[in-house]
Amino acid sequence: MLSWITAALGGPAQSPSEPPPGTRATGIAENDGSGAVALGDRTVAAGAGGAAIQGNVYGNVAITNVPRAEPDAERDLRVAYLSRVREQCGTLSLAGIDPAAASQRDAESRLRLDAVYTALLTRTPRERAEERDSEVQHRRPDHDEPPLSALEQLDRHPKLVLQGDPGSGKSTFVNFVALCLAGEALGDERTNLRHLTAPLPDGDRDEDQTSQSWSHGALLPVPVVLRDFAATGLPRDGVATAHHLWAFIEATLKAACQAECVDWLRHELRERGGLLLLDGLDEVPEAERRRKQVKQAVEDFVKSFGKCRVLVTSRTYAYQNQGWRLRGFSEAALASFSDGQIRRFVANWYAHAVDSGRLKQEDAAGRAELLKQAIFNRPALYELAQRPLLLTLMASLHAWHGGSLPNKREALYAETADLLLNRWEQRLIQREADGRIQLIQPSLAEYLKVERTQVRGVLESLAFEAHRAQPELTGTADIAEDALAGHLLRLSANPDVNPRLLVDYLRDRAGVLYPRGVGVYTFPHRSFQEYLAACYLTDDDYPDKMADLARADPDRWREVALLAGAKAARGSASTLWLLVEALCWREPDDSVAAIAEVWGAQIAAQAIVETADLSRLSPANQTKLARVRRWLVKLLRDERLPATERALAGDNLAVLGDPRFDAEHWHLPAEPLFGFIEIPAGPFLMGSDRRHDAEADDDECPQHEVNLPGYYLTRWPVTVAQFAAFVEESGFQSKDPDCLKGVANHPVVWVSWHDALAYCRWLNEELRKHARERLVAEKPLSESECRFWQGLAEGSLGINLPSEAEWEKGARGTDGRIYPWGNDPNPNRANYDETGLNGTSAVGCFPGGVSPYECEDLSGNVWEWTRSLWGEDLDKPTFAYSYDSSDGREDLQAPDNVRRVLRGGAFLGDAGLARCAARFHFNPDGRSGVIGFRVVVSPLVFSDR
Structure with a gap:
């Protein structure tokens, strides 16, 4: 049979193989007598005794595209x-985004999504x-x-x-995916899979x-706005099912005459x-019943239409903190714009x-x-430009004003709101053929x-x-x-205003507000709603009312408070500190603080970081700043x-000055011992008890007893600020300058094992x-302090990287627990x-993760170098x-082709890698954005000196 097809094609037979991607097997053509066989939609049959096959032949199978x-x-x-999907998803309204569009109508105020996406x-x-060290090769986004x-x-x-x-x-993204999939299926030369899969912007060049x-x-795209579904498609009570979501899709098609x-x-x-695109999972009524119903409908739809791929979008904070998580769904979070994306x-x-x-x-x-x-030359603008919405506003204002840009977020909103309000102020005019101008509608x-x-x-x-x-x-x-028109x-001071005409005016001229549906208006984006609410509150019992709202309901009012403080500060810098005082007026103590006080301090710190000029502070404001710092600790x-909030508090401390460090x-x-914590001499259980540790891997061994002399381990990993002090005082030059670009109180990363060892030698001296x-x-010194300082002074104790045994004992104590805090x-x-x-x-900022010896951050955050060898x-x-x-595993003179052991897991690793017994390894001259280190004071001083 194979030779028969080969002869018919006039070429050598191909060996059987898999058909190429995107092709489909249609069958085998064979004819022993007269007549013909044709395969494929457009094949042509041969005469008697022959066959014609359209497509390529792979093995004994004819393939056609x-x-x-x-x-x-x-x-x-x-x-x-x-065609309807393409039309629905192919344009973006510029109303509320592009200042120039505020004076334009309908088609003129829209742009092609593919033009700017x-x-x-x-x-x-x-x-x-191909990299076996993928776990630690966390590369910079722009490299x-x-x-x-x-x-x-x-x-x-x-x-x-x-x-x-x-x-x-x-x-x-939802609209662009739907647009390109629809365009591909329709044979659109402008929006198709080639456009969808275009190379990514690169950090140094225009694109990869x-x-x-x-x-x-x-795939067949089915875009659904979940807010609209929640508003009209959910049952009044009871369980929501796939039927309800399908009924909403059906009603949408019928409303569009389809x-x-x-x-x-x-x-x-x-x-x-197909591809079901569900946009805005969190943008539904907050009531628990409605949230539960939306989840029920989505999860049931996925089961009912099992061949469909599904994309759901949600705000990060809402999905992580409000019980939204969908069973069986993977998760990904959008990153801020990179340099290449901005360009x-x-x-x-x-x-x-x-165009x-x-x-x-x-x-x-x-x-x-x-x-x-x-x-790229103004840090404040660069930070704003990493958010697509704000970058759009910046580009709009830049084009509108010919290059004049505010460098604060609040100022951007202020200018944009003013420009959108121009629509309400502009007259609608028409120029007649004879040159006369006719007034069609006055300004509002x-x-x-x-x-x-x-x-x-x-x-x-x-x-x-x-x-x-x-x-x-x-x-x-x-x-x-009704509420808008009523206000x-x-x-109005015009007795002749006609309510019906006013409604028509609002519908036709909406700028800072635009119609969402019949009789309903909304703001172009929540940011404008929050900004205008902030403007109201700066003129209504400021700052006390603003502070009371923010402390009582921070999820609703935090952003408003930050914008209100920034707006007020544009008039007088002292007004920001009035808000700080109202938010955080009491000194912290050892008692459990009321949650309102906790949120007040958090928002006060954010307001200072975003708006205050810390180089010019009066003594009174310095006192307020010191109080906020103590609250953040x-x-x-x-x-x-x-x-997420504790991490934010830590980042704010880095900007305001972290009093935990000297x-x-x-x-x-x-601290008296500069953060070194004594680990007493004695045995501990090292390794994995596989009866209780399901995450144990083949590189680990059953728990065994190891006896160590006493030593001191640092409470936290070495920070960026600590490593920077070493570089400044010693003149040390790291091969990767990015190690000094991190947040001051975060663990230093992008340091090699040799860099870490150099720090140990310097700090030892x-x-x-x-x-x-x-x-x-x-x-006077305590007995413990005397032992510590006496040992360092006489050289019987020295600073080094911990062995992996010292690291593990400090992390888990003596009882063989799986994590520093327990077994789960x-x-x-x-x-x-x-x-x-x-x-x-x-x-x-993870106090619950403290080890039995009160060391912290031993699980997660960063992998930590040890001095122990792994092997080649x-x-x-x-x-x-x-x-x-x-x-010989503690040999500091081993060559660089012998890898060193890493411990602790990292922020991108899973829970299994954060176990006390988890081991990894890396080239001692290598660097990564997930590798740092901590140090130990022990009797094991440098063997190479």
Whole structure:
């Protein structure tokens, strides 16, 4: 048979192999007599005794790329449905975003999504299969290996929840995916899979050269806005099912005059699958019943349409903290814009300005370059530009004002709100053929016969009332048309105002408010709602009312308070400190603080970090700042706060000055022993008890007893500030300057084993000198302090990297527990992947993870270098887990091809890697964004000196 097909094709037979991707086997052609056999939709049959086959031959199978034959009626339904998806998802309204669009109508105020879309990255590092050390090769997002893109995450996971902050691009991604899938199926040359998988922006160049991966072809897209589903599609009571979600999709199609598509779409999704795009999981009513119903409907729909891939979007904070998690779904979080993404967006934006006729080519190129320079040369602007929404506002303002940009978030909102209000102030005019100008509609202020500031006051009041009454804590509030018109009518000084005409005016001219539906308005984005509410509160019993609201309900009012403080400070810097005082007026003590006081201190710290000029403080404000610092230290230890909030408190401390550290003594902990904790001599259980530790791997061994002399281990890993003090005083030059770019009170990373050892040698000499001073000082020392300082002064104790046995005993104590706190993983007690921080955290913000000896951060955060050797073999260690300090494993002079042991896990590792018994290894000259170290004082001094 094979030779017969070969002869028919006139070429050598191919050996059997897998058909190429994207092709489909259609059968085998054979004819022993007269007649013909034709395969494929457009094959041509040969004459008697022969055969004609369309496509390529692989083994004994004929392959064709021709699509499956589809009846005309079915094809028409597909085209009609996809055309509507393409139209629905293919444009973005500029109203509320682009200042220039505030004066334009409908089609003019929209832009092609494909014209400005910039591919989004997630926070998940790209894995390199060829690297055995993938766990520690956490590369910088803007270097050789960028993180996975949102599309690549969608390609990998059949059920994915994509999380992101407000304005991070979640909804835009949903629309772009739907647009390109629909365009591919329709044969659109502009929006298709090639556009969807375009190479990612690169940090140093305009783009990488590798296309994003997408292996699922032109899936049938089904976009659904979950807020709309929750509003109209859920049952009044009881359980929500797949039926309710499908009924909503069906009703949407019927409302668009596509009732005939309903049965076809359901059959397609059941039999062939598709991509269900569910946008805004958290943007539903806050009541527990409604949330539960939405989850029920989504999870049941997934089971009913098992061939469909599913993407769900949600705000990160809502999904992590409000019980939203969906069973069986993978998770990914959108990253901030990288340098390459910022550059590409700016270029796309100004290219769109040329295409729309708003700028000439030569002007657009120059302005784009000026905006890039402004962003990358001004740290405040650069920070804002990493959020897609704010970058869009910046680009709009830059184009609108010819290069003038505010560098504060509050100022950006202020200018944008003013520009949007211009729509309400502009007259609608028409130029006649003879040149005369005809007034079609006066400005709103003219119509009401009031000042423009009065109109703005109405909007601020409405924003405050809507924000206060909004059931959900995300998204924008609905403002009833009656309430909006009623406020304006009461304001009006024009007795001839017609309420019906006023409603028509609002519907036609909405700028800072736009219609969400019949009789309902909303703000373009929650940020504007929060900003206008902040404006209202700066004029209404400020700062006390603002502080009371924020302390009582921080999830609702925190952002408003931050914007209110920044707005007030533009008038007078002292007003910010009035808000700080109102938020945080009492000194912390040893008692358990009321939760309102905790939130007051947290928000006060954020307000200072975002707005205050710390270089110019009066004595009174310095007192307030010191109080906030002390509160932040207390917040780090308050486990009522989620890990994200404690981490934020730690980051704010780094900016405001962390009083836990002694700046005069190399930023070591401000404790009698500089943070060294005594670990008493004696035995402990090392290794894994596999009867209780399900995560134990083959490199580990059963628990065995190891006896160690007494030593001292540091409470926390070495911080960026401590390593910077070493570099400054010693003149040491690390091969990776990025080790000094981290947050001051975070663990230092991007340091090699040799860098860590150099720090130990330097600190050993400095503390030996300091020990002599301590021993002769007038201040009395405890017995423990005397032993510590005497040992350092005489050289019987020395500073080194810990052996892995010293590290493990300090982490787990003597009872063989699995984690420093016990035997069960807990993401609130350590910074690993499930914690969701996606980066290092300030040392000391996981008090529940303290070891039996009160050492912290031993699980998660960063892998830590030890002085112990692993061996040269990546798969099997030369030095087994069964510990023997005399077998040469502590040799500091071993060559660099012998790897060193790492302990502790890291923020991107799972709970199994955060166990006390987990081991890893790395080249001693290597560096990574997840590797740091801590030090030990022990009788084992340097063997190479």
